[in-house]
Amino acid sequence: xxxxxxxxxxxxxxxxxxxxxxxETRAAMEDEGADRRALEGRARLLEGMLREMRELRRLxxxxxxxxxxxxxxxxxxQAPRRDSxx
Numbered sequence: 001x002x003x004x005x006x007x008x009x010x011x012x013x014x015x016x017x018x019x020x021x022x023x024e025t026r027a028a029m030e031d032e033g034a035d036r037r038a039l040e041g042r043a044r045l046l047e048g049m050l051r052e053m054r055e056l057r058r059l060x061x062x063x064x065x066x067x068x069x070x071x072x073x074x075x076x077x078q079a080p081r082r083d084s085x086x
Contacts, residue, residue, distance in 0.1 A: 011057045018053065022046040 022043060029039045 011053065014053055015050070018046055018050045022050065 025039050025043045025046060029036060029043065
């Protein structure tokens with residue numbers, strides 16, 4: 001599994017690329033002769049990708065920094081056992 005620092009650098013790079021593409025699309029929308037409908041669709045797509053990336057980063061950071069008490073670990077896929085009859 002990748003370290004959080006490695007993931008953070010990749011997320012930052014992806015965020016910069018998405019933001020740059022979004023800024024280019026918005027700048028093109030301001031031009032008079034641009035196909036506005038296609039550009040609006042692209043802008044919505046890029047905004048959605050940026051939102052999803054932020055959510056994925058939040059989930060990933062939460063996974064790495066969440067305290068572990070030993071009752072459930074992803075490394076061994078173990079959970080506390082309970083007797084269903086009790």
